[in-house]
Amino acid sequence: MIENTQTLKLHDIKDIVEIPDNSFLFLVLISIFCFILLIILIVFVTKMIKRKKPNRRKEYLSNLKNIDFSNSKKTAYEISKYSRLLAKTPREIKLANELIEELDKYKYKKEVDKIDKNIKAKLSTFMESLDV
Template identity: 30%
Template sequence: MDTLKDIKPLVDIADHSFTYLLVLLFVVLLMALLAGYFGWKKFQLKRRNDKKRKALNLLKNLDFNDSKLTAYTFSRYANVLVNDNNAVDFEKINTALLAYKYKEKVAQLEPDLIKKIKDFLHV
Protein backbone atom coordinates (compact mmCIF):
# COMPACT_ATOMS: atom_id res chain seq x y z
CA MET A 1 0.00 0.00 0.00
CA ASP A 2 2.95 2.32 0.28
CA THR A 3 3.10 2.67 -3.49
CA LEU A 4 -0.26 4.46 -3.77
CA LYS A 5 0.91 7.68 -2.16
CA ASP A 6 1.43 9.43 -5.50
CA ILE A 7 -2.36 10.07 -6.02
CA LYS A 8 -2.88 13.80 -6.07
CA PRO A 9 -5.89 15.72 -4.73
CA LEU A 10 -8.71 16.91 -7.00
CA VAL A 11 -8.03 20.04 -9.00
CA ASP A 12 -10.68 22.73 -9.51
CA ILE A 13 -11.30 23.43 -13.18
CA ALA A 14 -12.87 26.79 -14.02
CA ASP A 15 -16.23 26.16 -15.67
CA HIS A 16 -17.99 29.22 -17.10
CA SER A 17 -20.73 27.38 -18.94
CA PHE A 18 -23.45 28.63 -16.56
CA THR A 19 -22.33 32.23 -17.14
CA TYR A 20 -22.38 31.65 -20.91
CA LEU A 21 -25.88 30.20 -20.61
CA LEU A 22 -27.12 33.24 -18.66
CA VAL A 23 -25.58 35.67 -21.17
CA LEU A 24 -27.10 33.76 -24.09
CA LEU A 25 -30.48 33.69 -22.37
CA PHE A 26 -30.28 37.44 -21.73
CA VAL A 27 -29.39 38.19 -25.37
CA VAL A 28 -32.23 36.00 -26.68
CA LEU A 29 -34.69 37.61 -24.27
CA LEU A 30 -33.53 41.08 -25.28
CA MET A 31 -33.93 40.24 -28.98
CA ALA A 32 -37.41 38.84 -28.35
CA LEU A 33 -38.43 41.98 -26.46
CA LEU A 34 -37.11 44.23 -29.24
CA ALA A 35 -38.90 42.20 -31.90
CA GLY A 36 -42.11 42.36 -29.87
CA TYR A 37 -41.76 46.11 -29.39
CA PHE A 38 -41.22 46.81 -33.08
CA GLY A 39 -44.07 44.49 -34.02
CA TRP A 40 -46.36 46.28 -31.57
CA LYS A 41 -45.34 49.69 -32.97
CA LYS A 42 -46.04 48.52 -36.52
CA PHE A 43 -49.43 47.16 -35.45
CA GLN A 44 -50.32 50.41 -33.68
CA LEU A 45 -49.30 52.47 -36.71
CA LYS A 46 -51.41 50.29 -39.00
CA ARG A 47 -54.35 50.48 -36.60
CA ARG A 48 -54.08 54.26 -36.34
CA ASN A 49 -54.02 54.57 -40.14
CA ASP A 50 -57.06 52.31 -40.38
CA LYS A 51 -58.89 54.55 -37.92
CA LYS A 52 -58.03 57.63 -39.95
CA ARG A 53 -59.02 55.95 -43.21
CA LYS A 54 -62.36 54.84 -41.77
CA ALA A 55 -63.09 58.29 -40.35
CA LEU A 56 -62.18 59.98 -43.63
CA ASN A 57 -64.44 57.66 -45.62
CA LEU A 58 -67.35 58.30 -43.27
CA LEU A 59 -66.81 62.04 -43.38
CA LYS A 60 -66.50 62.17 -47.15
CA ASN A 61 -69.86 60.42 -47.44
CA LEU A 62 -71.73 62.82 -45.16
CA ASP A 63 -75.35 63.53 -46.00
CA PHE A 64 -75.64 67.30 -45.68
CA ASN A 65 -79.45 67.11 -45.90
CA ASP A 66 -79.63 65.74 -42.34
CA SER A 67 -77.95 68.55 -40.42
CA LYS A 68 -78.17 66.95 -36.96
CA LEU A 69 -76.58 63.69 -38.12
CA THR A 70 -73.93 65.65 -39.99
CA ALA A 71 -73.09 67.68 -36.89
CA TYR A 72 -72.74 64.63 -34.66
CA THR A 73 -70.84 62.58 -37.23
CA PHE A 74 -68.41 65.40 -37.98
CA SER A 75 -67.75 66.07 -34.31
CA ARG A 76 -67.14 62.41 -33.58
CA TYR A 77 -64.96 61.38 -36.51
CA ALA A 78 -63.13 64.60 -37.36
CA ASN A 79 -61.29 64.38 -34.02
CA VAL A 80 -59.21 61.58 -35.50
CA LEU A 81 -58.10 63.78 -38.39
CA VAL A 82 -57.12 66.82 -36.32
CA ASN A 83 -53.45 67.79 -36.28
CA ASP A 84 -51.56 71.00 -35.51
CA ASN A 85 -52.28 72.48 -38.94
CA ASN A 86 -56.07 72.18 -38.87
CA ALA A 87 -56.93 72.28 -35.16
CA VAL A 88 -58.15 75.88 -35.32
CA ASP A 89 -60.40 75.13 -38.31
CA PHE A 90 -61.82 72.10 -36.53
CA GLU A 91 -62.67 74.16 -33.44
CA LYS A 92 -64.38 76.83 -35.53
CA ILE A 93 -66.46 74.28 -37.42
CA ASN A 94 -67.29 72.35 -34.27
CA THR A 95 -68.41 75.53 -32.53
CA ALA A 96 -70.59 76.44 -35.51
CA LEU A 97 -72.13 72.96 -35.45
CA LEU A 98 -73.25 73.33 -31.82
CA ALA A 99 -76.33 75.15 -33.07
CA TYR A 100 -77.36 71.99 -34.92
CA LYS A 101 -76.97 69.66 -31.95
CA TYR A 102 -79.02 69.14 -28.80
CA LYS A 103 -82.27 70.33 -30.34
CA GLU A 104 -85.19 68.30 -31.55
CA LYS A 105 -85.71 70.20 -34.79
CA VAL A 106 -82.91 72.03 -36.53
CA ALA A 107 -82.60 74.00 -39.74
CA GLN A 108 -80.58 72.98 -42.76
CA LEU A 109 -76.84 73.55 -42.70
CA GLU A 110 -75.69 76.88 -44.06
CA PRO A 111 -73.88 76.69 -47.42
CA ASP A 112 -70.74 78.41 -46.07
CA LEU A 113 -70.57 75.88 -43.21
CA ILE A 114 -70.88 73.03 -45.71
CA LYS A 115 -68.06 74.62 -47.71
CA LYS A 116 -65.89 74.87 -44.56
CA ILE A 117 -66.52 71.20 -43.78
CA LYS A 118 -65.62 70.17 -47.33
CA ASP A 119 -62.48 72.32 -47.23
CA PHE A 120 -61.50 70.71 -43.93
CA LEU A 121 -61.89 67.28 -45.53
CA HIS A 122 -60.24 68.37 -48.80
CA VAL A 123 -63.16 67.02 -50.81
Protein backbone atom coordinates in the same frame (compact mmCIF):
# COMPACT_ATOMS: atom_id res chain seq x y z
CA MET B 1 9.80 -9.92 -2.65
CA ILE B 2 6.25 -8.89 -3.10
CA GLU B 3 6.66 -6.04 -0.69
CA ASN B 4 9.60 -4.75 -2.53
CA THR B 5 7.75 -4.45 -5.83
CA GLN B 6 4.81 -2.63 -4.28
CA THR B 7 6.95 0.08 -2.81
CA LEU B 8 8.82 0.72 -5.97
CA LYS B 9 7.65 3.68 -7.94
CA LEU B 10 6.99 3.23 -11.58
CA HIS B 11 8.82 5.82 -13.62
CA ASP B 12 6.78 5.67 -16.80
CA ILE B 13 3.42 6.62 -15.16
CA LYS B 14 2.86 10.28 -14.34
CA ASP B 15 1.10 11.66 -11.31
CA ILE B 16 -2.56 12.65 -11.39
CA VAL B 17 -2.97 16.14 -12.81
CA GLU B 18 -5.83 18.46 -11.89
CA ILE B 19 -7.91 19.65 -14.84
CA PRO B 20 -9.43 23.13 -14.44
CA ASP B 21 -13.23 23.13 -14.38
CA ASN B 22 -14.76 26.10 -16.23
CA SER B 23 -18.26 24.70 -16.53
CA PHE B 24 -19.73 27.28 -14.11
CA LEU B 25 -18.25 30.12 -16.15
CA PHE B 26 -19.69 28.65 -19.33
CA LEU B 27 -23.09 28.30 -17.67
CA VAL B 28 -23.07 31.95 -16.61
CA LEU B 29 -22.00 33.15 -20.06
CA ILE B 30 -24.64 31.10 -21.83
CA SER B 31 -27.29 32.34 -19.38
CA ILE B 32 -26.32 35.98 -20.00
CA PHE B 33 -26.36 35.42 -23.75
CA CYS B 34 -29.81 33.81 -23.60
CA PHE B 35 -31.12 36.64 -21.42
CA ILE B 36 -29.88 39.30 -23.87
CA LEU B 37 -31.35 37.34 -26.76
CA LEU B 38 -34.69 37.12 -24.95
CA ILE B 39 -34.75 40.88 -24.33
CA ILE B 40 -34.00 41.57 -28.00
CA LEU B 41 -36.78 39.21 -29.03
CA ILE B 42 -39.28 40.88 -26.68
CA VAL B 43 -38.40 44.34 -28.00
CA PHE B 44 -38.76 43.16 -31.58
CA VAL B 45 -42.15 41.54 -30.94
CA THR B 46 -43.51 44.63 -29.15
CA LYS B 47 -42.44 46.84 -32.06
CA MET B 48 -44.19 44.50 -34.47
CA ILE B 49 -47.36 44.61 -32.39
CA LYS B 50 -47.26 48.41 -32.19
CA ARG B 51 -46.88 48.61 -35.95
CA LYS B 52 -49.94 46.44 -36.46
CA LYS B 53 -52.23 48.60 -34.30
CA PRO B 54 -54.82 50.47 -36.31
CA ASN B 55 -54.28 54.17 -36.74
CA ARG B 56 -57.18 55.98 -35.04
CA ARG B 57 -56.64 59.16 -37.05
CA LYS B 58 -57.11 57.22 -40.29
CA GLU B 59 -60.32 55.72 -38.93
CA TYR B 60 -61.63 59.16 -37.93
CA LEU B 61 -60.75 60.60 -41.34
CA SER B 62 -62.49 57.69 -43.05
CA ASN B 63 -65.57 58.30 -40.92
CA LEU B 64 -65.56 61.97 -41.91
CA LYS B 65 -65.24 61.10 -45.59
CA ASN B 66 -68.17 58.68 -45.38
CA ILE B 67 -70.59 60.90 -43.46
CA ASP B 68 -74.22 60.63 -44.48
CA PHE B 69 -75.73 64.11 -44.87
CA SER B 70 -79.36 62.91 -44.82
CA ASN B 71 -79.77 63.36 -41.04
CA SER B 72 -78.48 66.89 -40.36
CA LYS B 73 -78.52 66.70 -36.57
CA LYS B 74 -76.61 63.42 -36.38
CA THR B 75 -74.20 64.63 -39.06
CA ALA B 76 -73.47 67.82 -37.12
CA TYR B 77 -72.62 65.83 -34.00
CA GLU B 78 -70.41 63.40 -35.90
CA ILE B 79 -68.51 66.16 -37.73
CA SER B 80 -67.95 67.97 -34.42
CA LYS B 81 -66.71 64.83 -32.70
CA TYR B 82 -64.30 63.70 -35.41
CA SER B 83 -63.01 67.19 -36.20
CA ARG B 84 -62.08 67.67 -32.52
CA LEU B 85 -60.32 64.32 -32.47
CA LEU B 86 -58.40 64.99 -35.69
CA ALA B 87 -57.29 68.59 -35.13
CA LYS B 88 -53.69 68.72 -33.89
CA THR B 89 -51.91 71.72 -35.41
CA PRO B 90 -53.01 75.31 -34.70
CA ARG B 91 -54.34 75.71 -38.24
CA GLU B 92 -56.37 72.50 -37.99
CA ILE B 93 -57.72 73.53 -34.59
CA LYS B 94 -58.78 76.93 -35.95
CA LEU B 95 -60.56 75.34 -38.94
CA ALA B 96 -62.22 72.78 -36.68
CA ASN B 97 -63.47 75.46 -34.29
CA GLU B 98 -64.91 77.49 -37.16
CA LEU B 99 -66.65 74.40 -38.50
CA ILE B 100 -68.02 73.47 -35.07
CA GLU B 101 -69.38 77.02 -34.55
CA GLU B 102 -71.19 76.77 -37.88
CA LEU B 103 -72.65 73.40 -36.88
CA ASP B 104 -74.04 74.65 -33.56
CA LYS B 105 -77.27 75.78 -35.22
CA TYR B 106 -77.93 72.16 -36.25
CA LYS B 107 -77.29 70.54 -32.87
CA TYR B 108 -79.60 71.80 -30.18
CA LYS B 109 -82.94 72.07 -31.96
CA LYS B 110 -85.67 69.54 -32.35
CA GLU B 111 -85.99 69.97 -36.11
CA VAL B 112 -83.24 71.34 -38.31
CA ASP B 113 -82.74 72.17 -41.98
CA LYS B 114 -80.36 70.35 -44.27
CA ILE B 115 -76.68 71.19 -43.96
CA ASP B 116 -75.82 73.98 -46.39
CA LYS B 117 -73.03 74.05 -48.97
CA ASN B 118 -70.97 76.55 -46.95
CA ILE B 119 -70.49 74.01 -44.16
CA LYS B 120 -69.70 71.25 -46.64
CA ALA B 121 -67.06 73.51 -48.20
CA LYS B 122 -65.55 74.21 -44.76
CA LEU B 123 -65.55 70.49 -44.04
CA SER B 124 -63.67 69.73 -47.25
CA THR B 125 -61.17 72.53 -46.48
CA PHE B 126 -60.64 71.06 -43.01
CA MET B 127 -60.15 67.57 -44.41
CA GLU B 128 -57.60 68.82 -46.96
CA SER B 129 -55.58 70.49 -44.19
CA LEU B 130 -55.23 67.23 -42.24
CA ASP B 131 -51.98 65.27 -42.33
CA VAL B 132 -52.94 61.67 -41.79
